[in-house]
Amino acid sequence: MADSAYAVIGGGLVGMAIAWGLANRGKQVTVFDEGDRGFRASRGNFGLVWVQSKGLNMPDYSRWSRLSAQLWPKLSEELGNVSGTDLELSQPGGIHLFLDEDEAEKAVADMEKLRAALGGDYPFEYLGHNAVKRIIPEIGPEVVGALHSPMDGHVNPLYLLRALHTGVRDAGAKVLHGPRVERITHTKDGFRIHREDGVWSADNVVLCAGLGNARLAPMIGLDAPVVPNRGQVIITERVRPFLNVPTAHVRQVGEGAVQIGDSKEAAGFDDSTSKNVIAKIAHRATRYFPLLENVRVVRTWGALRVMSPDGHPIYDKSQTCPGASLVTCHSGVTLAAAHAKVLAGWICGEDAPDYMEVFGAQRFALQKAG
């Protein structure tokens, strides 16, 4: 008998959500996670549970994100119970502020196009300066307007990751931190997971290794063309609540700190920060909210996003190595609920939305050819 029915490679938000979903379905799961040396988007992200503007060119991705947002309250409640931690989920609707009329106009046009592609079922509105001010009195005079969508919210992403780790162990799964997985081999009686410190067998493998997927996927007949994209983030001192809705670039977290982000940079495997980018982010934030001018910055960091060529998730099952699958995405906070509640089922053969196949990696070959 194999060491485990399912080997999940990667213990970030994606791997842990899938592991939790599988373990709750009674599957015997082992998670293999690289130690603290690895790059981890899951420890450096912005914490939005965000639907607006997702999937502008892929309506099914929009549907999928929205489904996840709808499943989030249940996930939050369940994880809150197993971990004894309030994940600070709040879904009061989200605001994308604009400082530039043209940019706002283009964003609204894109969102209207998506709404049409979704048959009209896509709630959002554009608010002018005064209407935004009624929701957030502290906006600055330079804010021209905002997109508002009731679908959006935010959560404490570190509490989420910790709760998933507690939940996964609680559900009977094992988590093996240690050296990275070097190789995965496929034989007629299943898979072998090779690390410096040993070899484990598994009936099935789910690749959830973030940026590490690019190297591992071809070993088991999968394709994961993901590359790093850096985001830099600022955290301020804790201040009294003034912002009770999340905005796309500034949010106030449960404890009162203001999180400001985030840049999008092609910086390779470099997750450091740079003064000019941090200054730019800070400056933009003070144009949104002038009161931030005298709020102290206490921390900054950089983290690497896991980006596919079109920015959409890749969910795939190997044709040549049955039992191997791949789960990777950019918005792993938003999608955590769909991953745990739906995608984990798809991996072990349950029914899933009929649009799942659009997320396969073969679309990149088609995009190239077309």
Place this chain on the structure above:
Amino acid sequence: MRNVLHFKRLDEASGDTVELTFEGEPVTARAGETVAAALLAAGHISGRQTPVSGSPRGPYCMMGACFDCLVEIDGEANRQGCMTQVRDGMVVRRMTGARDVDRGSAA
């Protein structure tokens, strides 16, 4: 809060003194030392209450990393006591909860 403390100044650190106040109470400090050091030496081990649980905290790392030494200095909220040198006439107050952001820098 005043406690019997085991913090003692080294003799080598003698020199000029400066006068500040903490919650209105006079505190004599050595020139060049930090606010956190001066408060600890004077027996004030806690300078703040946390915004989340309201529990009392005081200087811990003394090197700018933990933010447990926050106090209000000359009207400016959330200053790190361990990163700020004492000055004659400084007015230091306890930091209770989160600061009001619209209050600006001068209370």
